[in-house]
Amino acid sequence: xxxxxxxxxxxxxxxERVIQFGEGNFLRAFxxxxxxxxxxxxxxxxxxxxxxxIPQGLADIINEQDGLFTVVTRGLQDGSPVVEQKLVSSISRxxxxxxxxxxxxxxxxxxxxxxxxxxxxxxxxxxxxxxxLDQAPPHSFPGKVCAYLYRxxxxxxxxxxxxxxxxPCELIDHNGKHLQEIVLKLAEDWxxxxxxxxxxxxxxxxxNTLVDRIVTGYPGAEAAAEICAELGYxxxxxxxxxxxxxxxxxxPKGTSERFPLHQTGLNVxxxxxxxxxxxxxxxxxxxxxxxxxxxxxLAGFDHxxxxxxxxxxxEYIQAIIxxxxxxxxxxxxxxxxxxxxxxxxxxxxxxIQHRWLDISLNAVSKFRAxxxxxxxxxxxxxxxxxxxSLAFAGLIRFYRGAxxxxxxxxxxxxxxxxxxxxxxxxxxxxxxxxxxxxxTLAHSEFWGSDLxxxxxxxxxxxxxxxxxxxxxxxxTIQAALAASKSRSE
Numbered sequence: 001x002x003x004x005x006x007x008x009x010x011x012x013x014x015x016e017r018v019i020q021f022g023e024g025n026f027l028r029a030f031x032x033x034x035x036x037x038x039x040x041x042x043x044x045x046x047x048x049x050x051x052x053x054i055p056q057g058l059a060d061i062i063n064e065q066d067g068l069f070t071v072v073t074r075g076l077q078d079g080s081p082v083v084e085q086k087l088v089s090s091i092s093r094x095x096x097x098x099x100x101x102x103x104x105x106x107x108x109x110x111x112x113x114x115x116x117x118x119x120x121x122x123x124x125x126x127x128x129x130x131x132x133l134d135q136a137p138p139h140s141f142p143g144k145v146c147a148y149l150y151r152x153x154x155x156x157x158x159x160x161x162x163x164x165x166x167x168p169c170e171l172i173d174h175n176g177k178h179l180q181e182i183v184l185k186l187a188e189d190w191x192x193x194x195x196x197x198x199x200x201x202x203x204x205x206x207x208n209t210l211v212d213r214i215v216t217g218y219p220g221a222e223a224a225a226e227i228c229a230e231l232g233y234x235x236x237x238x239x240x241x242x243x244x245x246x247x248x249x250x251x252p253k254g255t256s257e258r259f260p261l262h263q264t265g266l267n268v269x270x271x272x273x274x275x276x277x278x279x280x281x282x283x284x285x286x287x288x289x290x291x292x293x294x295x296x297x298l299a300g301f302d303h304x305x306x307x308x309x310x311x312x313x314x315e316y317i318q319a320i321i322x323x324x325x326x327x328x329x330x331x332x333x334x335x336x337x338x339x340x341x342x343x344x345x346x347x348x349x350x351x352i353q354h355r356w357l358d359i360s361l362n363a364v365s366k367f368r369a370x371x372x373x374x375x376x377x378x379x380x381x382x383x384x385x386x387x388x389s390l391a392f393a394g395l396i397r398f399y400r401g402a403x404x405x406x407x408x409x410x411x412x413x414x415x416x417x418x419x420x421x422x423x424x425x426x427x428x429x430x431x432x433x434x435x436x437x438x439x440t441l442a443h444s445e446f447w448g449s450d451l452x453x454x455x456x457x458x459x460x461x462x463x464x465x466x467x468x469x470x471x472x473x474x475x476t477i478q479a480a481l482a483a484s485k486s487r488s489e
Contacts, residue, residue, distance in 0.1 A: 003234065014047040015047065020051065029215045038264050043260055052097060059096045062237065068235075069087075073086070075243035079345070107148075108155060143186055165259060184201070208274060210247070210248040216352060291367075292316070294395050304352075319387055362415070363395060375389075399419075
């Protein structure tokens, strides 16, 4: 079996054009994979300098393999399983922010490196008042960015043409705006020149982005050995991902010319407002998860794929998306339906085992953010959508936990205040389902308002709670689907 390096694999090298903070599985199987496609298409022709932003990481292994690694994408395409293997060569080298900080800063001196990409986890874009410019490096990621940009500002004497295109991929709303605000705050803390602060604001483009791809990472020793045997080389950085990918970048018109990944046919969208795309993802993808987890688990399914492939639960998931969620999202209908079809196909991916109990983590706050915005428009029009109402009842029933000895035992994972509320609720309400519904909906700390004002919703959820106990999950879902169909006719 061959060793993976550029001596054994004669792959093209390209000028360094991107500095990337983060060397983990996601960026390598998402951004670097995309850049490799763009290089092969002759559209970008640039390589990536990867920075390991924390003391521990993969920089040494990346350098050992000369920046080469394999991405295996797996999933369903038109209903059939597809596996694709790609040897990615877009990384030129890896640096450690802690042992190679001066080399990191030297990249700021290169006029060709004018794109900065990051994924330092959701906690990475945080303000650290203890950061200073003379630290090597500053502790926080924004501190590192501020120091890096200041070096570039000084090197090029504040040339407005030498600003950076900055694309954070951290999973927080308004990630680019948030990063820029912290960098500006640090520049003020460090008492840097007013000209630098102006240059930060005017010469650099901090983009809000939305990323969407499930990256399952290293597939485990046994599976990795099988894949490497098939590839004919050993790859310590082998990573797996689903086929689906989406990168939405919010930027001023004309910005895409600097980084034209969209021209490869990849699912990259440059937009002036990514709000509709964020709403689409949260309502349809995340909303379908959150509105299905309780009923699916209570029906005996442990994984998303099992429920999505089941005749009844599959019908429920499809109906709640197409019949009740999509009508509340303000976006072109066909685009919503195409995205929804992709979502359902992703749920059925045989290569991913996504546990419903993992999705159940902090489900109350998730329901408020992901499902309630789809439910409220109906309530405000005096309507009670059957399936979204059943999802709400399923959530309340799930938080009762397993009581009978023959029920599957599971742990409710949420804030203590939430767990204690439902524990007290069900101990006092017992089989008084109307009281359980009333008290839950009235708890405005959970939902942002008192939902018990919607009397028809309260009544319907109480009916569903009673039905779940008396008739079971299957019969209750069947009744809700029948009500949904008659409502749409």
